[in-house]
Amino acid sequence: MAGPAVLDVNNVEVVYNRTVQVLRGLSLQVPQGEIVALLGSNGAGKSTLLKAVSNLLSLEDGDVTAGAIRFRGDDIAALTPHGLVRRGLFHVMEGRRIFEDLSVEENLTAATFALTGRKLPAADFDLVYSYFPRLHECRKGLAGYLSGGEQQMLAIGRALIARPSLILLDEPSLGLAPKLVEEIFAIIARINAEQKVSMLLVEQNAAVAFAVANYGYILEMGKVVIDGPVEKLMRDQDVREFYLGLGGAGAERSYRDIKHYKRRKRWLS
Amino acid sequence: MVASPILEVSGVSLAFGGVRALSDVSFNVPEGAITAVIGPNGAGKTSLFNTISGFYRPQAGSIRFAGESLDGVRAPQRAARGLARTFQNIALFRGMTVLDNIKLGRHAHMRTGVLDALFYWGRAQKEELELRAEIEERIIDFLEIQHIRNASVGTLSYGLQKRVELARALAMRPRILMLDEPVAGMNREETEDMARFILDVKEEWGVTILMVEHDMGMVMDISDRVVVLNFGQVIASGTPREVQGNDAVIAAYLGSGDVGAIARRIKAEAA
């Protein structure tokens, strides 16, 4: 793994409502300037991990009960959520979470609060509009009326305004048309390459995630079950079968041929 | 293979203020088959579903269902006639258990009135028990959700919630089942489960299916017909194979289909 880690998650456990344990001793690193993909089935705890990292768990009555999370060397437990954002960690949350009754431009303005207290030049709206020309066209319109893809663009656009050093991206492809997924991932790759922003990318669509990421983790039941460089993961038999839908011969399986019985994953047995 | 249409959408137009969500949309849904509606985000797919269910009222055009016009028929009556659906953003009722959510689906087919309900022992009880038995035996077993029937829906994982939504729609005695993005946010394995259920509903229950979905792998595999919307207009329709090869569809919706190549090119350029 190259470069020092921007984000270092060490043996973290998370409990909701003081009863439901979701993460069970999870560790991962995001090296400087790289994209790390995090895969896992529904409810594995991916979003929970991201919320733990951006310190937003308390809003949902969740707690980090063990382990430590360090962002550029600082323990995040000592920081407020907005304080973290102002230090350069930006979380693009699941479900986009744009402000529906603000205009597109006001949504971007809201993100300028991330620059408060930082010695940086004024917010660069044009940079966002250059990545997402579509947003420029409807900048005066209410964000609530944007289509799903446009809302996702806006959510990533807000991250760009904040000039982060690490972006946490939670399922950016959710509900997007294939072409838009392509566009969004192209822009993710560009932002990473041009702005040198590190990213932790949560995705269900393993194929596209692997296309942009350097390293991957696979999560089940709150624990990492496999990790490794993307090339290595793509050769793993289980990953191929359960995440990429490739049959034994390497060809894509058809949904029509799926059998009624359940197969078992080797890493769980 | 294509039977007579159970749902006929003709010339439907819908606008919100200045936004034209649908313009002059016409297509048929053949009975007993799976029809998929695809199209870019904001193309009007959900709006189309909403118009069919009667939540939106179109400015022009008409919809016929099982040979009868739906003009002037309000949403609840449409549901009663057998138009069942699930929602893009899960719309389960969080204050109820899974069982009650499913029971709710049968609402339109039940007869209990306020007085029956206040006294309960009698007609209301009989009806409730019949419903319970049917749901248990046909739906809960079929969808394999016995273990969660008394759970409150808020605590369920996303995939299970989607399944409960499907169960509720099945309780509505559907003649046509409209699924809005049934596998969004699911990984390959979960998608396969859902695809299996959808195929079974079609085959074992004989219910016509109309679905919106962005997962092209699944859509192209399991649907019999595909309708493509773009900017509120139908730009193509036909078998999956026909649509897949359509240049307009590729340009508007499908894209190159190879994110990997694009990413590699970007990385190379930046280096």
Added chain:
Amino acid sequence: MRIGTLKTSYAADEALFDSSVQRTLLVLLALGAIAFPFVASPYWLFLACLCAINVASATGLNLLTGYTGLVSLGQAAFMSVGAYTVAVLEIRLGTPFFINLLVGAGFAAAIGVLVGIPSLKVKGLYLAIATIAASVILHFLFSHWSLTGESRGLSMPPARLFGLNLDQPFLLYWLIMPVTCLMVLGAANLLRTRIGRAFIAIRDRDISAEVLGIPLLRYKLTSFAISSFYAGLAGGLWAYFFRVVTPESFPLVNSIFYLAAIIVGGMGTILGGILGAVFMTLVPELLKFVANWATPFYPDALAALAPVRTIVFGGLIVGFLIFEPRGLAEIWRRLRRFFHLWPFRT
């Protein structure tokens, strides 16, 4: 300790009281209620009747606000409709009390439906304020209409049953308590049918309920009708109980009282409505005991009682919402679970 209950039929699973312990408890409670008037002083009987009336009204409001999610600050006003109707009928026509009660409740239900009509478009707190508006208008009407005795209100004769004047708490108890029990039972029944499910669906997310086959306006109005029917019935009982109905009998704070009662008790549970109404009715009396007890040590206790009561009323609402938002019903549930599992702790 009880170990899992095994049910062999769907009917058993759908029963209101699902364990034999519960049923035993219920029978004991019923016996207690029957024995109560023979052992209690008029004061306690008076309070019991007052609690019962408040339970009836709170249960109605719970259906509307707790289950259907339509916030109403008009419950007291709906009660006043029932009370005035009963008083007018009793004075002008002298019809039997059960007819008066039903007409009063029906009339209140009709007014409730009228007030509920905006609920299709007007949402949330806008609706709550609209119900205040309705109360203000009703209050104005009652205090300026000669039929309702203008600001002086009406004094009415007692209810009569077999030539007996029901004019003391002891006798009225036998009217008020059974009626309240029936009302509560009716509400519980209602909630296990499609109507109850429709209410909850509307509360949770009304627009998707519509697409699932629930006619919104019809059910919102049904909820308003039932809730104000309950209020009207409670108001009618109130009228027979106090036998004077004036415009000041049902002020806006009473509507707040009922809302507070279901919050303190636990919104959206039948038990909550009962516990909350009883609790909130008894707290001021309890405070009086405390004040009387404190007088020797602190002579001004009695004088401070009024403000302290206001503070306690507010404090209870705030305290419950912050520390036990699910109310007394939740506390009860936890207690129950504790005893079921006793001696093992969860």
Added chain:
Amino acid sequence: MDALFLAEVTLAGLGAGALYALTGVAFVLIYKATRVVNLAIGEILMLGGYAFLGFAAGLGLSPWLALPLAIAAGGALGWLVERALIRPMLGESPISVFMVTIGLGSILTGVVQLGWGADPLRLPEFMPSAPVFIGEAYLAPKVAIGFVAAAVVIGLFLALFRFSRGGVALKATAADQGAAYSVGIDVPRVFSVAWILACATAAGAGVLVGAIGGISPTMGVFGLSVLVVVIIGGLDSIAGALVGGLLIGLVEALAGAFLGGEFKLVVTFALLLVLLMVRPYGLFGTHEIERL
């Protein structure tokens, strides 16, 4: 009806309306930032009046010192309430939160009654008492002063939201706290500031209202009219509070003059019902986006 009488009634109505508007703005501020319908606004206003009395009569301070102190006391109360009652309620249903404010109102009323007794009291006179004549029409001096003060404060608020990103922060926080955090907004601070500003404004309005009509523990009913004002204007619109306030002031004055005082409340509430039927979110309120 002569024109002069009409003019005088209109002026009096606008004067009263300005105070409604001012209190309405305090209400809207809280709603905008925290989506809390603060039914205790009338009681907070009342507390402003009593605080002024406490500083001016109790401690014997000059009214001109007591006034800012009363406003500050209102702000302090706002801060405390937000910390102690509102923040723990984050994420609860709107009904619950609004019931908390009802409870708060009840507590404040009781506290005031405990401290100052149930009888109405009068504030020390501190405003000039020379009658104001606009043309020939008489306007009570205190009402005129109230009008000017309210206009200035509302103007300041409007400017603040127009020319700073504070308005965006407020709306963003109200819409989605999690998302607001995630873009770097200091959510707790936004909450505090909104409550402090609003309660300070309400307390100031309380001094004005109290100066005109005296103060009493039942003064909170003023809040009822304010509720009508903000519902008519739209819960989240400052301009709405302004328009609604003046409108209600005027309607009440006209109803009082031509129908009789007993009609004031009924007419405004009837107006409210009619308006809600036509515009369910008030004149300027934001419509909820409802999508399936």
Added chain:
Amino acid sequence: IHAGIQDYLKILNDGGGIKGRKIKYVAEDTAYKVDASVAAFNKITGQEKVSLYYGDSTGFSKTINPELERRGSMIMAGASFATELNDPKKFPLQFMAGPDYTEMFGILLRYIAKEKPGARVAFVYSDSEFGRDPITPSEAVAKELKLSVVEKIVTPPGSVDVSTEVLKLRRANPDFTIFHGYVLAPIPEFVTQAKQMGMKSQFMGTFWTMDNSTVQRMGDAAEGFMGVMPYRYYYDKDGSSPMLEKIRQMRPEYQSTGYLQGFVTAMLMAEAVKRTLDAGKELTGANLKAGLNSIKDFDTGGLFGVPISIPGNSVPVGRIYRFDAKAKQMQPASDWIKL
């Protein structure tokens, strides 16, 4: 009120009670809420055998009346001077220790008719049962006295801003303005604004407004404010009033008119008990009431300025007082007026 009752009973019991019977006093707070009052009634009557009861509001008096008749064992007085209650037929077991509100108006109007025959009078009252109580009958009285009622202004209860109402009052331009149904607000603002507009009307009030401290709190508006009061004020030293002396000894600081009301009520109740026992009758409600009604030209130790009688449920006596801002006291402006 509470203190007044307490003090009189203390004097009475210290002096050996009535024919050796001591009177026991049990108090409950009710916050002027009818249901709380009824609860208190049930509680007290459940615990003790009660002959004398002091209730609070008009609403309570009306509510409890049937129960009172049913029991027939006690008489009751209350804080309310509502005209409606002054009806021995409908409320046979109740009374009030002063004139009812209409009688108060009558006393005021009689005074006005004497001072300025044919004067223009305005009534300003609150939109409540309390406020509306005397208005209609008083209009008739005014007509009899050849006074013209030029304006009746209703204000919503609890309203504070009365600018429009003052404008209306100015248009009517009355010589006398009578406020009723308020304690304090909005009277001061009314008077202040009216004076600013140059109105010369004389402003007057009824019992609950007329306490010395209340009038004093009107500030500038208090000067010259007049009103009707059935009792002597605490500091009234004219004539002989041994009871007031006693009160002044027991409580050196000013006592409100409410205190006096309680005191007088207790005194009249005790007198009724005494007369009943004197007559050798049982202490039933009817007998007590009869005892009460037998009171004729009774000297209250100077609390009422003149000897009183209780023909029905009220004591229709009163005097007009005027506030003197320099002395900070109410000064008598008329003789005692008996209706």
